[in-house]
Amino acid sequence: xxxxxxxxxxxxxxxxxxxxxxxxxxxxxxxxxxxxxxxxxxxxxxxxxxxxxxxxxxxxxxxxxxxxxxx
Numbered sequence: 399x400x401x402x403x404x405x406x407x408x409x410x411x412x413x414x415x416x417x418x419x420x421x422x423x424x425x426x427x428x429x430x431x432x433x434x435x436x437x438x439x440x441x442x443x444x445x446x447x448x449x450x451x452x453x454x455x456x457x458x459x460x461x462x463x464x465x466x467x468x469x
Contacts, residue, residue, distance in 0.1 A: 399428075400467075402422060403426065404462045410456045
């Protein structure tokens, strides 16, 4: 089975939503590999956005590792 990673950056302030998804081009061989990479990539995305914006908009990430045949 192969998995595809999608990450969303979302505001956790009521009434705000998520930015468009970030889809990985990489196919992962396992849920474990996909999930592990999701956390690493999420850290990188939040660092690029920066401390003040992450705090101001209460940003966080959510992710989904989906079977490649479902895409």
